[in-house]
Amino acid sequence: MLVASTEPTASSRLVVPTLCGLCSGTPRFAYICLRCGGGEEPYKQGICVRCAVRDQLARAFGDWPPGSTAAILINALAESRRPRSVMKWLTNPRGGARILRELLDAGTPVTHAVLDGFDAREAWSLRRTLVSLDVLPKRNENIERLETVLDRICAGLRPEHRSLVRAYASWRLLRRSRRSYETSGKFTYQQFHAASTRLSQIASFVSWLAMHRTTLHELDQATIERWLNDTNHAHPAVADFLHWAARRGLAPDLTLTFPRSPGPALDMTDEERWSELNRCLSDASMPEDVRTAGALLLLYGIPLARIVELTTAHLDFSDGTSQPSGFSVAPGRPAVVIPPILGRLLIGLRFRRSSYAPLISANPSDPDWLFPGCGPGGHISWTAMARRLKAHGIRVRRSRNAALIALAGDLPAPVLSDLLGMSTAAAIQWSRRAGRDWLGFINALEQRQSAARTTVRRPVSPSV
Structure with missing residues (x-):
């Protein structure tokens, strides 16, 4: 050897x-393992780290028949590219190893419904690994987690309020969310967070009614005004809830007024934006994934949730070179032309060995993510990438707003919508914020003033 x-x-x-x-x-x-004869990293007592992790897996989970859920997972972990990380995973008191050990000891089948009963932060890695191994079917975690969030929120309510909030969530909020998922095929973390926040706000409202000894039937305008004085948030969520309840005769028809949203904050100047963009494109001390995500954010204003979902299939190589000349935010969308330096960053992500490489190899059928995550078969989460960007001084919302307001000032709303994949209504709103609606009026005003100043020359009559 x-x-x-x-x-x-x-x-x-x-x-x-x-x-x-x-x-x-x-x-x-x-350098040679006394057990397997291989030459992997020595561990102790003459055996390699690979044999050592096999021993620890056997002690943790026991022996299982081939083809069982435990056997498939144990074999995949035993062949992990990072055996020492598997050892650390086995000793984590709040990780997937503990959950799997509990389920196997109790003889409970490992299913999505069973894993939903555990803390989502502890079970997500185990769930994603089992999905990648085809042990569990694929599903949209964000849409499925809404049911778990609803159960958790309703558990803290009184029985009469619990049934009311559950009925609203089932027939209004969850139904609308599932319809959106069926239509678009996507339900992002931002949509999940917005829906779960609305549920929490409605639960707080009915708890406020219970604290003031008021039922939904007894609700009047004076009580609503008192609630508005006590709180300064949750108005849209509660307004939608009361409108739903009034239509079904569960509450009186009341008026709930609240100030409109002031709109997105636009506190980044063009100079600051171009300076941050130049840092992302030229600062080699920053991680490549942070540089690439920050450049896409500052240059095109693409939502971070879409940036982390980019794959090699989104890159455009139509010019015949090995470097992408553009990318598309979704299949079927036109390609957005990118500068060469950004193309080099994007192509570099394909060959970058991520420090967050999963413990087991990804399924060959999984997408080739440009921003891979910790677990197999998935991309980095929105929150994780936002934390990485913030650690390097890039604020997501501030950067995206600055890019969109600049693009909306140069591009018509239909072009903005088609290129960046945003809705037509959102593109029109950004165009209005950029002042594009006033351009036609200003041009017409200038033409009218110019016509008023034009002098008409009349023929001079001959003198007599």
Whole structure:
């Protein structure tokens, strides 16, 4: 087995070994596993780290028949590209190893419904791994987690309020969310967060009614005004809830007024935006994924949720070179032309070995993500990428708003909608914020004033 090199500068660069262990003077037991005969990293007592992790997996989960859920997962972990990380995963008191051990000891089948009963932060990695191994079917986690959030919120309500909030959530909120998912095929984390926040706000409202000894039937305008004085948020969610209840005769028809949203904050100047963009494109000290995501955010204003979902299939190589000349935000959308330096960053992500590589290899049928996540078969989450950007001084919302207001000032709303994949209504709103609606009026005003100033020359009559 080759373990050493004759190159004198072997420590300074990657060199292919040319000497076997005996010729290099290394004792045999220092590099060959006494159990499997392999040459992986030595662990202890003459065995390699691969054999050691197999022993720990056997002690943690026992022996299971081939083809069972436990056997498939154990074999995949035993062949992990990072055996020491598997050892750390096994000792984590709040990770998937503990959940799997509890389920196997109790003889409970591992299903999505069972995993929903555990903390989502502890079960997500185990769930994603089992889905990647085809042990569990694929599903949209955000849309499915709404049911779990509803159960958790309703558990803290009184029985009469619990049934009311559950009816509203089932027939209004969840139904609308599922219809959106069926129509678009997507339900993002932002949509999940917005829906769960609305549920929490409505639960707080009915709890406020209970604290003031008021039922929904007894609700009057004076009570609503008092609630408005006590709180300064949750108005749209509660207004929708009361409108739904009034239409079904569960509450009187009341008026709930609240100030409109002031709109997005536009506190980043063009100079600041271009400075941040230049840093993303030229600062080699920043991680490549942070530089690429920040450049896409500052240059095109693409939602971060869409940036983390980009795959190699979104890149455009129509010019015949090995470097992408553009990308599309969704299949069927026109390609957005990108500068060459951004193309180099994007193509570099394909070959970058992420420090967040999953413990097991991804399923070959999974998309080739440009921003891979910790778990197999998935991309990095929106929250994780937002934290990475913030750690390097890039604020997501501020950067995106600055990019969109600049683009809306140069591009018509239909072009903005088609290129960036946003809704037509959103594109029109951004165009209005950029002042594009006033351009036609200003041009017409200038033409009218110019016509008023024009003098009409009349023929001079001959003098007599």
